[in-house]
Every structure is written in structure tokens, then in C-alpha cells.
Amino acid sequence: MRVTQSMMANNLLRNISGGYSQLADYQSQLASGKKITRPSQDPVVATMGISYRTDVNHVEQYQRNVTNAYKWLDSSDDALKQVDDALNRIRELTNEASTDTYTADQRAAAGVEVDQLIQQLVTLGNTQVGGQYIFSGSDSAHPLLSQASDGTVSIVADLSQPDFSVAVNDGIQITINVKPEAVFNDQLFQDLNQLKKDLTEGTATGSQISAHLTEIDTHLDEVSSAQADLGAKTNRIDLTKNRLAEQKTVATNVMSRNEDADYAETIVKLNQQQNVYNASLSVGAKIIQTSLIDFLN
Structure with missing residues (x-):
């Protein structure tokens, strides 16, 4: 299969967007103190959270x-x-x-x-x-x-x-x-x-x-x-x-164990994801800069 410059650029942008979204998730966890802010992020945690919260409300x-x-x-x-x-x-x-x-x-x-x-x-x-x-x-x-x-x-x-x-x-x-x-x-x-x-x-x-x-x-x-x-x-x-x-x-x-974020773990993952994101941007800048004119030269 022939890989074109457009395919590489689109794939790169998709991966960078995914990494940025994960970076935003970790930042949201640190800001809210919770593992998830929407049920769609982890339906299992959300479902169990409803049950546990009901128990606390009853007590x-x-x-x-x-x-x-x-x-x-x-x-x-x-x-x-x-x-x-x-x-x-x-x-x-x-x-x-x-x-x-x-x-x-x-x-x-x-x-x-x-x-x-x-x-x-x-x-x-x-x-x-x-x-x-x-x-x-x-x-x-x-x-x-x-x-x-x-x-x-x-x-x-x-x-x-x-x-x-x-x-x-x-x-x-x-x-x-x-x-x-x-x-x-x-x-x-x-x-x-x-x-x-x-x-x-x-x-x-x-x-x-x-x-x-x-x-x-x-x-x-x-x-x-x-x-x-x-x-x-x-x-x-x-x-x-x-x-x-x-x-x-x-x-x-x-x-708390079900819903609350582990701050130490989240900070480590945030830093790791930040490094991955920065590396993606650096590599992507070099790939996107290459054009047909560069090949002709």
C-alpha cells in the first residue's frame, strides 16, 4: 500500500489529538480530584459510584x-x-x-x-x-x-x-x-x-x-x-x-477508592503524557514540513 504525505499528516494529527485528549483527562482528574467527570469515561466506575453513594446517603x-x-x-x-x-x-x-x-x-x-x-x-x-x-x-x-x-x-x-x-x-x-x-x-x-x-x-x-x-x-x-x-x-x-x-x-x-483520583499516580502519568505529547509535536513538525518540492530538490 502506498503511503502518501497526506496519510502521514492525518494519522499524525489524529494521534496528537488523542494524546492531547488524554492529557486533558489527567488535568481534569487533578483539578476535580475524581477519576472521571462523565460516565462515558468509565461506565464501570460510574455504575459502582452510584451504588456506593446510595449507601452513604442511606447512612x-x-x-x-x-x-x-x-x-x-x-x-x-x-x-x-x-x-x-x-x-x-x-x-x-x-x-x-x-x-x-x-x-x-x-x-x-x-x-x-x-x-x-x-x-x-x-x-x-x-x-x-x-x-x-x-x-x-x-x-x-x-x-x-x-x-x-x-x-x-x-x-x-x-x-x-x-x-x-x-x-x-x-x-x-x-x-x-x-x-x-x-x-x-x-x-x-x-x-x-x-x-x-x-x-x-x-x-x-x-x-x-x-x-x-x-x-x-x-x-x-x-x-x-x-x-x-x-x-x-x-x-x-x-x-x-x-x-x-x-x-x-x-x-x-x-x-473514595472507587471515585477519587490518586494524586501521585495522576501527576506521574500527566508528566509522562506531557513528554509524549511534546515529542509528538516535535516529530510531527519535521514530517509536515516535508513537501514534494523537498523531494524534487
Whole structure:
């Protein structure tokens, strides 16, 4: 086959263009820090990158869920501490009012404070986090308690699904709420309203008022049990948080090995390609300079 000057020139230009394109790829890798900037450059890397990035995004979403879970748990724990304080104050008032030295007016004054503390318990039972009622179970859009004008307190939330859960990993849900009736149950408010009535009406004896102490102690035990259960859930969330951090580290490292450019290797290849490109230009300049006139001479 006869090789013409035009064929040599075209072949040279095609090779120089290819080398220049490869040189541009290496420069792009150094600038972006990634092996590829388009899927067409390496479909395998691009496909695997989508899968690895999805894994990282899943872990990050679960980490955000864990952060929200901490808000619920911390708010629930704070509310239970205030419930405990309120019940202890009610117990203190009851104990003082049960003595025979207390007059009817003093007991009535204690009854007024008990009434205020009952209202505070209703407020605590309707605690919200981000617009959601944390003691209402799955019915978090509605308050747990309602207090009528006569002081009667009733549960108004739908408790058919008492648990509120969050997803913390694929297929794993953790319940993060205090069960609605574990603390704020009907018996609590019935007992407290009866105590308030006994104090304010002034007809109850010291022993009758003293009998309420056992009831209050029972409700204090319920608060302690709820706090212990909440602590166990917090410990599990802590373990889950650590596990997710490890998963993210592993997933990020795998994604990095698949997508990120090796700077040292890329710089070496860039320099090699630069030398090849410069040599191609030098040789090409000599070939293209030769013409038919040169041969005639």
C-alpha cells in the first residue's frame, strides 16, 4: 500500500489529538480530584459510584433520624424530671397537710397549689418537639391530655398505636417514646383531683389526707420506671449512633477508592503524557514540513 504525505499528516494529527485528549483527562482528574467527570469515561466506575453513594446517603439519613431521636429522648427525660419534681412537691404538701396542726385554711391553700401542679402536669403531658406531641404515641399530631373547666383531666389522643418509632438502619425500627399511659394515666389525675378536693373542702381528716401518700408514691414509682426505660432506649440509640458512624466511614472509604483520583499516580502519568505529547509535536513538525518540492530538490 502506498503511503502518501497526506496519510502521514492525518494519522499524525489524529494521534496528537488523542494524546492531547488524554492529557486533558489527567488535568481534569487533578483539578476535580475524581477519576472521571462523565460516565462515558468509565461506565464501570460510574455504575459502582452510584451504588456506593446510595449507601452513604442511606447512612447519612439514618444519622439524621438518630439526631431527631435524641431530641425526643432528651425532651422526654426533661419532662419526666419535671413530673417527678411536681409529684414530690405534691407529696410534700400532702405530708404537711396530713398533720392535725394544719387548719382548714392552710389545707385549702395547699389544695390551691396542688391544683396548679396538676395543671403543670397536663402541660408536661402535652410537651411538643418540632410540633409533635411526644407523649401521644403514634398520634403525635394531637395532644395527649385535655383538662375541662371543672379540673377533670382526660386522655384525648388515639392510643391504638402507643409506640412512636424511627428507622435507624435498613429494616430496623427503634421505639423512642414513653408509652402514653405509663405516667400520664387516668388514675394519676383521679387520685390528684381527689386529693385536691379533700384539701380544699376541709372535711377530710389528717389520716384521710395521709392515705394519699401511698397513691403518690405509686405514681412516683411509675415515673422512675419510665425514666429507666427511657435510659435503656437512650443507650441503644448511643450504640446505634456509633454503629452508623462506623458504617459511614467504611462506605465513604469504599466510595473514595472507587471515585477519587490518586494524586501521585495522576501527576506521574500527566508528566509522562506531557513528554509524549511534546515529542509528538516535535516529530510531527519535521514530517509536515516535508513537501514534494523537498523531494524534487
